[in-house]
Amino acid sequence: MRHLKFIARTIFVQNNDVDAACRTLNRILGREDILDQFRRTRFFEKPHQFRRRINFEKCKAIYNEDMDRKIQFVLRKNRADPFPGSF
Amino acid sequence: MLRNSLCSLLKNISITEKCAQSNVKTLFTSAANLRDVTDRREMLRSMPAADEGTAGEKAVDVDSLINQNFNVFPDVNTPNRLFNGVPFKDIPIFNIRVSPNNTILCLTTAKGIPQLIRSCGIEGFKNTRKGTNIAAQATAISIGTKALEKGFKSVRVTVRGLGPGRMSAIKGLQMSGLEIISITDTTRVSWNPPRPRKQRKL
Numbered sequence: 001m002r003h004l005k006f007i008a009r010t011i012f013v014q015n016n017d018v019d020a021a022c023r024t025l026n027r028i029l030g031r032e033d034i035l036d037q038f039r040r041t042r043f044f045e046k047p048h049q050f051r052r053r054i055n056f057e058k059c060k061a062i063y064n065e066d067m068d069r070k071i072q073f074v075l076r077k078n079r080a081d082p083f084p085g086s087f
Numbered sequence: 088m089l090r091n092s093l094c095s096l097l098k099n100i101s102i103t104e105k106c107a108q109s110n111v112k113t114l115f116t117s118a119a120n121l122r123d124v125t126d127r128r129e130m131l132r133s134m135p136a137a138d139e140g141t142a143g144e145k146a147v148d149v150d151s152l153i154n155q156n157f158n159v160f161p162d163v164n165t166p167n168r169l170f171n172g173v174p175f176k177d178i179p180i181f182n183i184r185v186s187p188n189n190t191i192l193c194l195t196t197a198k199g200i201p202q203l204i205r206s207c208g209i210e211g212f213k214n215t216r217k218g219t220n221i222a223a224q225a226t227a228i229s230i231g232t233k234a235l236e237k238g239f240k241s242v243r244v245t246v247r248g249l250g251p252g253r254m255s256a257i258k259g260l261q262m263s264g265l266e267i268i269s270i271t272d273t274t275r276v277s278w279n280p281p282r283p284r285k286q287r288k289l
Contacts, residue, residue: 005245005271005273006161006165006166006175006176006243006269006271007161007165009271009272009273010160010161010165010269010270010271010272011159011160011269011270011271012158012159012160012161012268012269013267013268013269013270014159016261016266016267018257018258018261018267018270019254019258021159021270022142022143022254022257022270023142023143023146024143024159025270025272026141026142026143026144027143027144027146029141029144029272029274030141030144030145034272034274034276035141035144035249035274037276037277037278038249038274038275038276039249041276041277041280041283042283043283043284043285043286043287044282044283044284044285044286046286
């Protein structure tokens, strides 16, 4: 039931706008890592490539997390002191 | 090889010219300096990425749209939802099989009995021309008109695989006058597949 055909990975076309529906579907597939996994399994990924990719992804995730936190900090609202560091 | 022979030829020319008259500028070419790609890998990297029919994969503006429209996605009642008086589960299916080198379209009934089949190769495109978006669109238009003649008006579409024909085949079906109700992705993806073939040498 979880992955029934025409239930999973399906999108309805609205107002005959096939292009938009395709783009949304592609976006979801890209976000869920399905397309990347498909591309990755066309050819055998050697252990050193696998290691390199995993390490790169780890570093990227750490960087993104830090950067998100920084951006959230800069954009935060309702501060007790609206201009910290200035007199 | 060619360059060496050219150089030797140029040398010969300059020598002969020097013999004939002094103070003559020797010939030289700047072709080697003008060439910006030196090896094959670099050339492949500088080429534009191949069209895989996955437009919008990296787009960000779609995300808000996804959150807003819940009715574009199926739910539990979808199989019985009526489209032009026909329940969703009884609508004929257009299966599109896309690969980098070809596009195959197959129309089946809701039960899965094949009615029409057509590929870019059958359409008359041969060799590398099969794997283009133009070929896919032309094939889709021709099979779409045939399907209309047979009496299929609205279809649901499944696409499998990545390739240039992925989006253009769906667009071609729509251009032929068929009403496309839904688009499904049936690409076979596994997270623990059997060992694939070895990588291509570039």
